[in-house]
Amino acid sequence: MNILIHDLSNEQFQPLFPRIDKDTCIISDTGTIRHCTGCFGCWIKTPGKCVLKDEYNNMGKILSKAEKVTIISKCFYGCYSPFVKNVLDRSIPWMLPFFKIKNNETHHKRRYKNNIQLAVHFYGENTTEEEKETAGKLVKANCINFYVKNYEISFSKSLEELCGKVSAI
Amino acid sequence: MKICIINGSPKAGKSTSGLLIGYLMPFIKGNEIITYNVCKMDFSQIQFSPIQSSDVLIFAFPLYIDSINSALLRFLIELQKRGFKNKNINVYCIINNGFYEGRQNHIAASIMQNWCKAAGLAYGQTLGIGAGEMLPFFKDIPLGHGPNKSIGIAIQKLCQNILSLNQGEDLFISPDWPRFLWKIQASLCFWYPRAKKNGLKIKKLKMFVTNCT
Numbered sequence: 001m002n003i004l005i006h007d008l009s010n011e012q013f014q015p016l017f018p019r020i021d022k023d024t025c026i027i028s029d030t031g032t033i034r035h036c037t038g039c040f041g042c043w044i045k046t047p048g049k050c051v052l053k054d055e056y057n058n059m060g061k062i063l064s065k066a067e068k069v070t071i072i073s074k075c076f077y078g079c080y081s082p083f084v085k086n087v088l089d090r091s092i093p094w095m096l097p098f099f100k101i102k103n104n105e106t107h108h109k110r111r112y113k114n115n116i117q118l119a120v121h122f123y124g125e126n127t128t129e130e131e132k133e134t135a136g137k138l139v140k141a142n143c144i145n146f147y148v149k150n151y152e153i154s155f156s157k158s159l160e161e162l163c164g165k166v167s168a169i
Numbered sequence: 170m171k172i173c174i175i176n177g178s179p180k181a182g183k184s185t186s187g188l189l190i191g192y193l194m195p196f197i198k199g200n201e202i203i204t205y206n207v208c209k210m211d212f213s214q215i216q217f218s219p220i221q222s223s224d225v226l227i228f229a230f231p232l233y234i235d236s237i238n239s240a241l242l243r244f245l246i247e248l249q250k251r252g253f254k255n256k257n258i259n260v261y262c263i264i265n266n267g268f269y270e271g272r273q274n275h276i277a278a279s280i281m282q283n284w285c286k287a288a289g290l291a292y293g294q295t296l297g298i299g300a301g302e303m304l305p306f307f308k309d310i311p312l313g314h315g316p317n318k319s320i321g322i323a324i325q326k327l328c329q330n331i332l333s334l335n336q337g338e339d340l341f342i343s344p345d346w347p348r349f350l351w352k353i354q355a356s357l358c359f360w361y362p363r364a365k366k367n368g369l370k371i372k373k374l375k376m377f378v379t380n381c382t
Contacts, residue, residue: 037179038179043360043364043374045369058378077280079242085239086239088234089238091234093378099268099355101352105268106348130283138235
């Protein structure tokens with residue numbers, strides 16, 4: 001399954017991506033997402049599922065079915081947009097609370113064994129070189145934590161420019 | 170000097186960020202200090218005003234997925250949008266992460282540095298601390314001693330820079346506690362007892378979710 005996580009409005013999204021593959025699961029901003037409260041309920045109360053009651057509480061399971069995850073996000077200070085970051089914060093049920101050492105650093109063990117291919121497309125008119133550098137490091141670090149072997153990253157000044165860079169979804 | 174401390178933890182109750190703010194307090198007493206908790210803020214102008222006119226901003230927050238949690242990110246965007254009355258604000262950060270290595274906070278520190286640049290503020294310094302979930306277990310051990318030795322030294326250095334409005338190199342530290350022991354204790358003393366309290370057996374923690382509703 002392909003997963004597309006994006007922060008675009010319907011008006012922005014439809015003309016850019018008029019045809020979406022039926023196997024693609026789209027995670028978009030409905031204005032109802034709640035912040036992760038760091039309660040660890042998804043690890044020690046309802047393992048694998050977030051305890052918050054909203055439509056984003058099963059991100060771990062959704063990611064477990066993913067072969068490819070595409071992220072489209074406005075770049076803020078070298079980070080994702082608040083909505084996209086919110087979705088990622090709510091995705092920790094994909095992992096286990098337990099630790100392992102990778103490259104002499106501690107990271108969480110994975111709950112699911114699927115290998116994810118990641119494509120992150122940042123957009124924003126005024127993204128600075130420093131922000132691009134930070135975003136590059138962030139995506140790389142995310143890949144280590146989500147056991148992603150192959151990833152691509154792009155920066156676009158406009159949504160039109162971005163559209164040409166996003167491969168079939 | 171007017172100091173605003175922003176607790177960027179999304180936890181409404183006790184948090185490691187709150188504990189670290191507590192550690193900071195004795196070093197900066199004598200100043201006008203206002204503390205906010207991002208998850209309790211209503212984004213009203215009454216709350217933003219003191220922040221916009223302070224001399225120093227201190228952000229204390231946990232690392233979420235290698236960076237800043239979404240609640241704090243929303244707050245930072247809003248704060249930048251509203252602007253600042255005082256253009257000479259110095260910003261300092263204390264970031265804690267669940268992994269052992271404090272170094273893993275360096276990307277969040279860069280994001281804060283980029284935010285300062287975008288907001289036109291001076292970036293002072295970040296202190297990144299590893300093994301954050303373990304720190305409350307050591308809260309009765311004085312700073313600068315035993316497992317809190319490096320944390321005590323680093324907090325003192327950070328506070329010296331805050332009080333003199335100086336910039337400093339980012340500091341990334343881990344508790345003075347062996348990593349292998351921390352890793353074992355994380356399971357035995359932290360995750361397993363909490364799961365047990367919720368009536369879960371250990372093997373249940375590793376289960377897959379099969380129902381996607």
